[in-house]
Ligand code: SF4
């Protein structure tokens with residue numbers, strides 16, 4: 001090729017860690033040919049706090065507040081996964097009432113997490129308004145958390161063996177009112193986005209990840225379902241009595257960014273449906289199972305995975321018979337899902353890269369732990 | 370034909386604009402004007418710590434049992450006590466609570482057998498220095514007193 005001054009050269013750029021649309025402190029090294037992305041590499045660890053190591057120096061009860069900080073957008077799901085894993089080690093099961101309240105709170109948290117995702121994702125694409133509306137509705141879920149357990153973000157709502165707090169007065173009414181209020185609001189977001197031609201042009205056929213690739217990367221959650229695989233741990237390996245509730249797993253075929261958007265919108269509706277069923281069938285009874293004051297599980301190991309808003313969240317705990325875990329391993333959905341970034345972004349434009357990072361729904365606290 | 374007309378008249382954009390327009394009415398404003406409007410804090414909110422005193426005689430309720438200090442994952446509570454030779458009981462001398470490291474998880478509050486330590490609805494914990502975030506017994510009992518700064 002003859003060299004002229006018009007020849008372009010490949011360019012290696014850093015995107016992040018302070019880039020606003022990398023949703024935290026993700027640094028992506030991108031290799032560019034003009035506007036085209038030739039390859040990406042993620043540099044993570046800016047938010048590493050060593051949560052798994054902290055677990056080894058804390059008792060089982062003491063470690064519970066730390067898991068909220070792994071994925072701070074979905075703190076309740078993290079708390080649930082951890083409590084379920086320790087309960088499995090102890091071989092106890094939370095009473096029916098505690099399980100129903102856990103389901104209500106985790107589903108509210110799923111809605112809150114998806115709303116934050118939708119708002120920021122739309123903001124990345126260039127639609128500013130949905131963010132305000134999403135925040136407005138998310139506030140209701142946060143208010144319920146605040147009234148229930150006293151904190152809005154890092155809730156520490158569940159304890160090993162059940163719950164610490166009984167529901168407050170008017171809890172059921174507020175949850176039902178939220179479901180009623182929320183469903184028309186989802187339609188409102190869809191009115192803003194789904195048919196909008198800029199939104200469609202920016203999302204359709206961008207960042208395609210098919211089912212085989214999803215499985216190869218271990219991608220779970222809405223990303224997997226958007227590629228057409230009907231896999232949801234709430235149905236496949238029910239925990240907390242999810243088998244009792246009637247809900248659907250939304251799926252799509254193409255596995256592009258638009259499909260992932262549609263799947264998450266449907267999931268919010270399904271979550272509202274689960275909340276309604278759980279509130280209406282809320283059983284009476286105790287909220288804690290019999291667990292000793294000092295938690296000392298027998299020697300052994302347990303792995304529990306739950307369906308967090310972002311995908312499969314797993315807790316693997318090894319006990320050596322003392323009051324502190326010997327090892328606590330977290331399987332974070334965002335970290336695994338992020339690995340597919342390069343596959344999706346290769347050959348796309350820089351502007352699409354922003355959309356693709358947004359659609360994975362990462363939270364860096366969880367990627368770096 | 371219909372799609373062309375929809376495109377020409379920007380139907381999809383107008384649809385979105387209509388949603389925005391609907392929420393223009395002042396009664397739909399949800400933003401809290403914080404310093405002017407106090408937020409409603411839930412009863413169970415876990416905010417600034419307080420060491421409760423007996424309202425009748427002003428004596429502390431704390432029995433210096435040290436359970437809160439043991440329950441805290443961050444080990445940030447230090448209870449200083451001395452055995453009273455007459456009553457054979459522990460007297461509370463100092464009590465420090467380092468809010469700069471606290472994550473307001475509520476484990477200390479749950480551990481206290483006499484409900485002496487409590488996390489209150491007070492949420493304005495900012496201070497001008499790191500030392501200001503360390504609460505001693507006086508602050509814990511009387512609450513945070515706003516400091517006056519003279520410039
Ligand atoms: S709220 Fe939690 S971190 Fe703070 S002092 Fe109490 S136990 Fe420790």
Ligand code: SF4
Pocket residue numbers: 430431432433434435436437438448480481482483484485486
């Ligand atoms: S647990 Fe309660 S009574 Fe015991 S030292 Fe702490 S504040 Fe005092």
